[in-house]
Amino acid sequence: MIVTVTDDEPKVLVVDGPDGGPPLLPSGPLDPDSDDTLDLAVRRWLAIQTGVTVSYMEQLYTFGDRMRSAPEPGERQLAVGYLALVPEETPAEGAMWIDTYDLFPWEDYRRGPPSVLRDDMYPRLDAWAFNDVARQGRAQITFGIGAPWDPIRVLERYELLYEASLVAEAFTARLEPLPGALGGRALGRDHRRIVxxxxxxxxxxxxxxxxxxxxxxxxxxxxxxxxxxxxxxxxELHKQNFRRIVDRGDLVERTGEHRSSTGGRPAALYRFRSDVVSERPSPGFSLPRPKRL
Amino acid sequence: MIVTVTDDEPKVLVVDGPDGGPPLLPSGPLDPDSDDTLDLAVRRWLAIQTGVTVSYMEQLYTFGDRMRSAPEPGERQLAVGYLALVPEETPAEGAMWIDTYDLFPWEDYRRGPPSVLRDDMYPRLDAWAFNDVARQGRAQITFGIGAPWDPIRVLERYELLYEASLVAEAFTARLEPLPGALGGRALGRDHRRIVxxxxxxxxxxxxxxxxxxxxxxxxxxxxxxxxxxxxxxxxELHKQNFRRIVDRGDLVERTGEHRSSTGGRPAALYRFRSDVVSERPSPGFSLPRPKRL
DNA sequence: CCTAGTAATGCTCAGATAGAGCATAAGCTG
DNA sequence: CAGCTTATGCTCTATCTGAGCATTACTAGG
Incomplete structure (x- = not known):
């Protein structure tokens, strides 16, 4: 899975699904002879399917449930998922960037709780958890209802929605027809889960x-x-504090140039100081800590 | 890989290597027919080889370099590594717990920089980095020479030692005879790397x-x-502060019992409050933050 | 040229956390 | 009972975080 950010929206690179079906993440089988490492195999398929070359890449997870693959006895499909990050780049024919929050509209909390959550998800989660204290608890924790919103619980939220049959994949897995309104855009197979x-x-x-x-x-x-x-x-992050962290962390250095942006005082340009990677144990951006309630 | 802690020493469970060779982590091939999930396959092999059953288990990494397996064309071995934690338990015949710090003597910083580091590793790292500023920098950062010691950089340290030919595996991989003094006890294949x-x-x-x-x-x-x-x-951690964190984090509750330990005031017994797992975003023990120099 | 608007940047302050150490409590051993 | 040992309670300070105010340096419109 390849991620970038353009115009302040996170994007993920997908390829056309077979037979006009939902799109898929780029992927392909390992060639045991020519692919010396898994990394190289991933890069090879990326180049073939999307034309994109990545620098940073890390292994994510290996999916190996029998459910994944067509259940032919004696055969089994393992999928090794990778995560790559790239600056914006135009992909080849047949591949395109889609907005990550089209897949997970409830994950965009930048302007407060997204309306999908309030108008759509909450009531349906309520219905799902009706008269079930355990479900109510889970829904409240994972979706931050009366509890802090935790940005990293993406998978938990998706799996809960799956369990509550609020995403399309829950129906296609059971070979049932899709009902109407469902949460977010689906991908083929279990690829939305991977995302x-x-x-x-x-x-x-x-x-x-x-x-x-x-x-x-x-x-x-x-x-x-x-x-x-x-x-x-x-x-959203507090502007001044963000800048303080970046400054103090020595993550960046000024280039000396400035940019006259859309009105307002020109902003100093910075570049990444790549040597910090080895220098410091944990150079990153602290998220605001979830408030205890 | 199964980990436990007994008598304040971290242990890892290994099985006898083939032909009296170095021990190996428990492992075995996936049965595409009977193992519905990778998790189940791991548990099955653990039961067979060690008799140990685990509760907590997580997937670690998938190793797929061609180097790993005998290079027979058209065939390829993928190894999906798992990490499991168990309370102490007696393993079956052919399996045994070994001290993790026998594998990585330099990782035990509880009583300050371990003597192996000072007496053994430092000079050899020096030799390896002689007249090479980049190597000197890497060695200093990863091994905390004039820099903070970062407990989590275990793999980086091992890989650097491998590169510097200071661990046995570097020689066996090149099919060279082992020289004398080398760092730590080796495992078969790349299993020490997995650990x-x-x-x-x-x-x-x-x-x-x-x-x-x-x-x-x-x-x-x-x-x-x-x-x-x-x-x-x-x-080592600061005793009073550790206790403060545990208290405040509501991770544990008193059982009401006390234990008369080896001299001194009896200590209150606690049990884990397993409900925190869902309650709190990140319940854990903060390590002392590495000091900036 | 002057004024208003906009965003960048600088600075301060209070509350929370982490690191360190002192003081007291409650057992045990002789 | 004195002395030893470990558990536990408490305090003090440096640092970090969250939040907001103030100032600066531009652009656009009169």
Missing amino acids: ATALGRLRGKLTYRPLIFEVMPEAFTLTELQHTVEALVGI | ATALGRLRGKLTYRPLIFEVMPEAFTLTELQHTVEALVGI
């Missing part, structure tokens, strides 16, 4: 690794940097 | 997940809990 895994991991890792710079251009303003972080994490 | 991955991950995760209770008995004193954490993380 949820990746987004959660990414949000968490941003706090202790300077991954964000993998999606930034060479030079950027602190506001751009902040908006990019906010886009991925899905919450 | 390094797991230990690093475990140390990191302890800080934000209450994993530690997976290796604790039902009831324990706060000092026992602290010693167990210290054993895994490999550093």
Whole structure:
């Protein structure tokens, strides 16, 4: 799964699904002869399917449930998921960027609790948890109802929605027809689940690794940097404090240039100081700690 | 890889290597027909090879380099590594617990920089980095020479030692005879590398997940809990502050019982409050933050 | 040129947390 | 009962975080 951020929206790269079906993440089988490492295999398929080359990439998770693959006896499909970050780039024919929050509209908390949550999800979660204290508890914790919203619980939220039959995949897995209104845009197979895994991991890792710079251009303003972080994490950050952290963390250095942005005082341009990666144990951006209630 | 802590020493469960070779982690091939999920396959092999059943288990990493397997064309071995935690338990015949710090003597920083580091590793790292500023920098950062010691960089340290030919595996991989003094006890194949991955991950995760209770008995004193954490993380913690964190975090509750330990005031017994797992976003034990120099 | 608008940047302050150490309590051993 | 040992309670300070006010440096419109 390849992620970037453009115009302050997090994007994920997908390829057309077979037979006009829902899109899929780029993927392909390992060639045991030519692919010396899993990393190389992933890069090879990315190049073939999307034309995109990535620098930062990390392994996510290996999916191996029997359910995944067509249940032919004696055969089994393992899928090793990867997460890659790239600056914006135009993909090849057949591949396109889609907005991550089209897949998970409830994950964009930047302007407070998203309306999908309040208008759509809450009532349906209520119905699902009706007369079931355990379900009520889970829904409240994972969706931050009367509890702090935790940006990294992406997978938990998706799985709960799956369990509550509020996402399309829950029906296609049971070979049932889709009812009307469902949460977010679906991907083929279990790929939306993989994206949820990746987004959660990414949000968490941003706090202790300077991954964000993998999606930034060479030079950027602190506001751009902040908006990019906010886009991925899905919450807004306090501007001055963000800048303080970045400053103090020695993550960046001024280029000396300035940018006359859309009205207002020109912003100083910064570049990433890549040597911090080895210097410091955990250079990242602390998220606001969830408030205890 | 299964980890426990006994007598304040972290242990890892290994099985006898083939032909009297170095021990290996328990492992075995997936049965595509009977193993519905990877988790189940792991548990099955654990039961067969060690007789141990685990509750907590998480997937670690999937190793798929061609180097791993005998290079027969058209065939390829993927190894999905898992990390499991158990309270002490006697394993079956052919399996045994070994001290993790026999594998990585340099990782036990509980009584300050271990003597192996000072007497043995430092000089050899010096030699390896002689006249090479980049190597000097890496060695200083990863091994905390004139820099803070970062407990979670287990894999980085092992890999650097591998690169510097200071661990046995570097020679066996090149089919060269072993020289004398080398760092730590080796495992077969790349299994020590897997243990390094797991230990690093475990140390990191302890800080934000209450994993530690997976290796604790039902009831324990706060000092026992602290010693167990210290054993895994490999550093000493401030006693009063540790206790404060545990208290405030509502991670445990008193059982009401007390234990008359080895001299001194009897300690109150505690048990884990398992409901915090869902309640709180990140219940764990913060490690002392590495000091900036 | 002057004024208003806008965003960048600088600074301060209070509350929370972490690191360190002192003081007291409650057992045990002789 | 004195002295030892460990558990437990408490305090003090440096640092960090969340939040907001103030100032600066531009642009656009009169």
